[in-house]
Amino acid sequence: MVPNKRITIADIARLAGVSPGAVSFALNNRPGVSDATRKRILAIADEHGWVPNSAARALVGSHVGVIGLVVERPARSLGAEAFFTDLISGIQSGLTASGAAMQMRVVRDFDDEVATYRAWHSSKQVDGVIVLDPREDDPRLDLISQLRLPAIVIGSHPAEAGRPPAVWMDxxxxxxxxxxxxxxxxxxxxxxxxxxxxxxxxxxxxxxxxxxxxxxxxxxxxxxxxxxxxxxxxxxxxxxxxxxxxxxxxxxxxxxxxxxxxxxxxxxxxxxxxxxxxxxxxxxxxxxxxxxxxxxRDTFELGELAASRLLQQIESTEPIESIPGPTSTLAVRESTSPPRISRER
Incomplete structure (x- = not known):
């Protein structure tokens, strides 16, 4: 085998002495091969660092193992906001067990965000998306519903009928x-x-x-x-x-x-x-x-909840229920006190 060459199902089949179909059954945890053969195939795949080809899986209607997140914020200031640092970390944590990855795009305006959803859907780059900062009568949610793109909204209330489910905070x-x-x-x-x-x-x-x-x-x-x-x-x-x-x-x-x-x-x-x-x-x-x-509020937990719910929605043929997110509390510190001095000018 050529060094650094991506190992394929055909390569694994040759090394295991089985057909490519048997390899496909084993890698996708489907019946059709014995336990011993499945273990041998999985061991060879693991030894050679086999990973699924996302583009090929998308062409045959399978999941690509990627979720999308679009953020409409000034790119220069985004990294300074602790909310997004914690949210993204939580999302990544929520994806860990599934092996799914996250594709994130920072956009300049609303139109760029809508165009991103269309592009991701048409090219089958993501299995679903997490939507931030909902608006009243939000056209993004109508578009996502029309595209049948699985989605979870991080919002302020449970989802309305016909809209993607939400992880919401009052x-x-x-x-x-x-x-x-x-x-x-x-x-x-x-x-x-x-x-x-x-x-x-x-x-x-x-x-x-x-x-x-x-x-x-x-x-x-x-x-x-x-x-x-x-x-x-x-x-x-x-x-x-x-x-x-x-x-x-x-x-x-x-x-x-x-x-x-x-x-x-x-x-x-x-x-x-x-x-x-x-x-x-x-x-x-x-x-x-x-x-x-x-x-x-626990923004890390919010990200974890959104990611896990999106993975559930991707696997479901029906809309799942909206759920409440972490509760909010007030951390009282030194910057607030009763008003003691009037500053009328």
């Missing part, structure tokens, strides 16, 4: 955990530096804050691109107005750290003059000074 309830805590501390001017407005979880969080107007809370909501630079700009603007907030909540830990830095640069004491909180937790949020109060 983002409205989670928002209440953060905003109600600040309200209980005595804050009545709470601003929210959010991600893109079209994302469902962002909209739900904003609606919860707006609802506190009935209880006398003044608020400003600014939608951004999740980046540290944009968070810094918005924080500087909020702290430079005539009436500044006593608390600011950021959509992720990177934005919160950026906002904290701006506040300290401007001579605003945290938490004496300004409380800061985040909807994403991370090691970084706990190490900065003052450490940042965050909504905490």
């Amino acid at each position: 983002d409205a309830a989670a928002a209440h955990i953060v905003f109600d805590y600040l309200y209980a501390l005595g804050h009545r001017h709470i601003d929210y530096v959010a991600g893109p407005e079209e994302f469902e979880h962002t909209r739900l969080r904003a609606e919860v804050l707006r609802s506190l107007a009935e209880d006398g809370v003044t608020s400003n909501i600014t939608f951004t691109d999740f980046s540290a630079g944009r968070a810094a700009t918005v924080t500087r603007q909020l702290l430079s107005g005539r009436s500044v907030p006593t608390a600011i909540v950021f959509d992720n830990d990177v934005m919160a750290v950026s906002g904290l830095r701006v506040a300290l640069e401007m001579g605003v004491s945290v938490p004496t003059e300004l409380s800061i909180a985040s909807f994403d937790d991370s090691v970084m949020a706990g190490l900065v000074s003052p450490s940042i109060t965050c909504l905490s």
